[in-house]
Amino acid sequence: MPPPPSTPPKTPNTMAFLHSSSIVQFECRHSNTSSRLLLILVLVLCGTLGTSVPSKQPRQSSLGTRSVSELSTVKVTQTKVQSDLELPQRLKLGLEKNPESQGEEPLCILRATAAAQTLASIIRSCYGPYGLQKFLVSAQGETVCTGHAAAILKALELEHPAARFVQELAQTQAENTGDGTAFVVLLTEALLEQAQYLLWAGLTPAQLREAFVTATAEVLTALPSLAICSLGPLEDPSWALYSVMSTHTLSNAEYLTKLVAQACWISREPNGSFKPESIVVCILQGGILTDSRIIPGIAICGKLCGRKTEVLNDARVALFNCPFGPSNPFAPATLRLSSPEELIRFRKQTEQVEMEIAELAMMGINVAVVLGEVNERSVDQADYCGVMVIQVKSRKEIVYLSDKLGVPLLNRILPPLEPGKCHKVYRMEFGESALIMFEWEREIAPFLSVVLRGPTIQGLRGAEQAVYYGIDAFSQLCQDPRLLPGAGATEMALARMLVDKGSRLDGPNGLAFQAFAQALSSLPKTLAENAGLAAQSVLAEMSGYHQAGNFVIGVGTDGLVNVAQEGIWDILRTKAQGLQAVTGLVQQLVTVDQIIVARKTPRYRLIPQSAQNANTSSPLRAKFFGKYE
Numbered sequence: 047m048p049p050p051p052s053t054p055p056k057t058p059n060t061m062a063f064l065h066s067s068s069i070v071q072f073e074c075r076h077s078n079t080s081s082r083l084l085l086i087l088v089l090v091l092c093g094t095l096g097t098s099v100p101s102k103q104p105r106q107s108s109l110g111t112r113s114v115s116e117l118s119t120v121k122v123t124q125t126k127v128q129s130d131l132e133l134p135q136r137l138k139l140g141l142e143k144n145p146e147s148q149g150e151e152p153l154c155i156l157r158a159t160a161a162a163q164t165l166a167s168i169i170r171s172c173y174g175p176y177g178l179q180k181f182l183v184s185a186q187g188e189t190v191c192t193g194h195a196a197a198i199l200k201a202l203e204l205e206h207p208a209a210r211f212v213q214e215l216a217q218t219q220a221e222n223t224g225d226g227t228a229f230v231v232l233l234t235e236a237l238l239e240q241a242q243y244l245l246w247a248g249l250t251p252a253q254l255r256e257a258f259v260t261a262t263a264e265v266l267t268a269l270p271s272l273a274i275c276s277l278g279p280l281e282d283p284s285w286a287l288y289s290v291m292s293t294h295t296l297s298n299a300e301y302l303t304k305l306v307a308q309a310c311w312i313s314r315e316p317n318g319s320f321k322p323e324s325i326v327v328c329i330l331q332g333g334i335l336t337d338s339r340i341i342p343g344i345a346i347c348g349k350l351c352g353r354k355t356e357v358l359n360d361a362r363v364a365l366f367n368c369p370f371g372p373s374n375p376f377a378p379a380t381l382r383l384s385s386p387e388e389l390i391r392f393r394k395q396t397e398q399v400e401m402e403i404a405e406l407a408m409m410g411i412n413v414a415v416v417l418g419e420v421n422e423r424s425v426d427q428a429d430y431c432g433v434m435v436i437q438v439k440s441r442k443e444i445v446y447l448s449d450k451l452g453v454p455l456l457n458r459i460l461p462p463l464e465p466g467k468c469h470k471v472y473r474m475e476f477g478e479s480a481l482i483m484f485e486w487e488r489e490i491a492p493f494l495s496v497v498l499r500g501p502t503i504q505g506l507r508g509a510e511q512a513v514y515y516g517i518d519a520f521s522q523l524c525q526d527p528r529l530l531p532g533a534g535a536t537e538m539a540l541a542r543m544l545v546d547k548g549s550r551l552d553g554p555n556g557l558a559f560q561a562f563a564q565a566l567s568s569l570p571k572t573l574a575e576n577a578g579l580a581a582q583s584v585l586a587e588m589s590g591y592h593q594a595g596n597f598v599i600g601v602g603t604d605g606l607v608n609v610a611q612e613g614i615w616d617i618l619r620t621k622a623q624g625l626q627a628v629t630g631l632v633q634q635l636v637t638v639d640q641i642i643v644a645r646k647t648p649r650y651r652l653i654p655q656s657a658q659n660a661n662t663s664s665p666l667r668a669k670f671f672g673k674y675e
């Protein structure tokens with residue numbers, strides 16, 4: 047059956063943007079018999095299903111990659127499940143646990159699998175465009191509604207070391223590539239589950255590790271050959287970013303994708319390189335999302351304190367992480383200043399601050415950004431000296447400015463050795479609200495702000511995160527423009543390839559290839575489950591298309607879709623990094639046999655002098671063990 051009709055592909059346009067003057071303790075075992083039976087059954091299904099379908103044309107074939115039409119004509123090899131496994135004596139036929147190996151259960155991996163399963167069960171429902179959201183309630187009582195795996199993982203406090211490893215790995219993936227967080231968690235869990243079956247079947251951890259290394263190498267070698275299109279150097283990147291952005295936005299995905307594409311495009315260096323840090327995302331409550339704008343320079347939410355409201359030429363900025371005024375600027379002369387001595391001290395402090403402000407002006411500082419209370423008299427002095435005073439609302443903003451302007455955050459009112467320099471600092475109105483802009487004179491601004499508008503802070507935070515994901519995705523594409531078929535098509539294509547190759551291999555490698563294939567195909571299965579489809583039959587049908595060589599068939603809302611026609615793409619670099627990270631972790635976890643937890647509070651015991659002399663055989667030992675053991 048051919049895949050359902052789909053919308054025509056989006057045609058990428060060459061962009062011509064103007065450069066603007068721009069848990070849990072885990073201790074569980076699984077019903078291993080049923081899982082093993084299921085594994086064998088699915089392997090048989092994967093091996094024998096095969097339906098030939100006409101393939102659809104991809105959007106573009108470049109960088110020496112094969113076209114889909116070529117691939118669909120590739121002869122499909124019928125695979126068979128191993129009937130005669132040449133494995134060590136501990137292995138019984140059919141992945142069954144050898145009774146002689148009773149008592150030798152790889153307990154640690156079992157618990158690691160259970161830990162990963164618990165973590166995956168939290169993330170699974172969020173995977174893909176039909177994933178669900180979760181309410182995250184922070185320790186401060188702030189509630190966020192999100193489907194971002196990275197945000198959910200960050201909020202989890204995990205106990206089991208394996209779960210923490212997976213959490214860290216997924217977060218690193220999110221930080222490095224801006225995508226593939228859920229992919230990392232789900233694939234790790236699926237691979238650990240398969241590893242557990244293989245250990246039950248009798249492979250030793252060392253054999254399993256070796257076999258997984260071979261299977262990983264096979265997958266990573268095959269992956270680039272599945273990249274059927276790439277982002278051209280002068281192309282509007284919207285189409286390539288859409289899949290990444292759409293899974294992170296509930297509404298206005300198209301608008302946000304275009305906004306990010308435009309910001310990324312403008313920020314590109316003339317040589318085509320791109321620095322994600324050159325884009326600043328600023329959220330401003332009010333209006334609707336489509337009121338969002340791209341502005342050259344850095345926008346921050348801040349309050350102007352004095353009468354000097356702009357510096358329109360040669361702004362020299364100092365940043366202060368302290369009150370702008372004497373240390374107790376508020377409640378003056380009422381509650382705190384209860385004695386003449388205190389009043390004298392306060393006056394002295396005020397005079398001292400006034401001198402410091404005058405010194406700032408003498409050193410050429412004309413903009414002071416402050417995180418802390420601002421004293422009115424000190425602001426008067428700043429006005430008198432021609433210093434513009436801006437009070438920022440959050441530490442995040444002042445740290446951001448410090449980073450971008452390359453100026454240190456000072457804990458006293460002192461002139462910095464080198465001020466932060468920009469052309470202009472001024473207030474810009476946005477409807478009822480306003481932002482403080484730091485602008486540069488250069489034709490191509492070194493920084494660009496995406497100002498997001500919206501009625502709720504929660505909605506804006508979600509949009510902000512989606513924009514950051516889009517920027518990171520573009521950064522990945524600047525390093526490698528190749529794209530893979532999305533919607534689970536790549537995972538299924540890799541799984542088919544592994545099943546084919548594994549069926550021709552004997553021993554642990556054959557089994558590991560098939561187990562790896564099984565783990566990979568769990569990802570399109572999750573997409574189908576989250577879309578509310580009959581996952582097993584969708585998977586079987588999809589496997590058939592792929593066996594026939596049509597590897598652009600993925601999982602859509604209503605069933606199978608041609609991802610090339612639908613424009614659903616995954617970034618090759620992101621997927622490769624995710625696969626590498628996951629397989630590295632799994633190879634490590636399968637060889638762990640114990641968890642050793644260090645004492646939380648060290649108990650020191652004084653060793654008698656005589657025993658000390660006997661035990662401390664060298665000065666080094668004495669240094670480390672000293673008087674204590």
Ligand SMILES: Nc1ncnc2c1ncn2[C@@H]1O[C@H](COP(=O)(O)OP(=O)(O)OP(=O)(O)O)[C@@H](O)[C@H]1O
Pocket residue numbers: 172173174175177193194195196220224225226227228229230289290292293294531532533534573601602603614615616
């Ligand atoms: N419109 C779509 N239809 C079907 N599948 C899609 C669509 N858009 C994206 N996908 C697929 O969804 C999967 C990615 O889902 P998701 O973004 O939730 O996971 P992730 O990238 O691993 O995690 P995260 O985005 O939270 O870091 C990919 O396989 C991608 O191809």
